[in-house]
Amino acid sequence: MKVNVDGFKRTAVEFVGWGNKYTGIFQKTTYLNHNLAIQVLAYDKEFGCYMPYCTLTVNLVDELKPNQAYIDTNNCPATLIDQMEAEGYMKSTGRMYPSGYFIYPLYEFSEEFLTQLDKEMEGGPVYA
Numbered sequence: 001m002k003v004n005v006d007g008f009k010r011t012a013v014e015f016v017g018w019g020n021k022y023t024g025i026f027q028k029t030t031y032l033n034h035n036l037a038i039q040v041l042a043y044d045k046e047f048g049c050y051m052p053y054c055t056l057t058v059n060l061v062d063e064l065k066p067n068q069a070y071i072d073t074n075n076c077p078a079t080l081i082d083q084m085e086a087e088g089y090m091k092s093t094g095r096m097y098p099s100g101y102f103i104y105p106l107y108e109f110s111e112e113f114l115t116q117l118d119k120e121m122e123g124g125p126v127y128a
Contacts, residue, residue: 001087003043005050010120011113014085017042017053017077025050026079028117028125031059036069038117040080056080057103060097067114070097070104089113 003012003023010025022042029037036055042053050101056087057069064070071081084090088110095106 007121010048011116013083013089015077015080017080021038022053022055025105026056026117026120028114028121033063035062035064036066036114037060037067038069038109040076042052046071056084058099060104062097065108067109067111068093068106071106071110075101104124 001012001014002009003025004010004075005025012023012025014021014023015021016022022072024042027039027041029039029097031037037059038056040053040056041050043049052080056076058072058074060070073081090107090109090113093106093108096103097106098104
């Protein structure tokens, strides 16, 4: 799914998070150790813009492949993760990493999805 944000087409996904329906877009960057980082911004009807919703990824000690990231299942709704898998944006590797009270799954993102996010970032990041 695509949405228009400030004149730029952005990859989007619809999901239900904590009882509310959202349209989310993505911003790709890296953590300081060069691991993949993806933030989800959700459309806020009250303010009429996309606002930070959650950081999809979590940065743990492993040095990962450029298309891999641990998913923050503690702070991201399962419906968002399920929808991203259904859209073919990412798939589980089956590998897990314990940290604190949680165990985080390692996912691989499709090259097509990551390339699309790179192209979308050429238009600049979305700021609230």
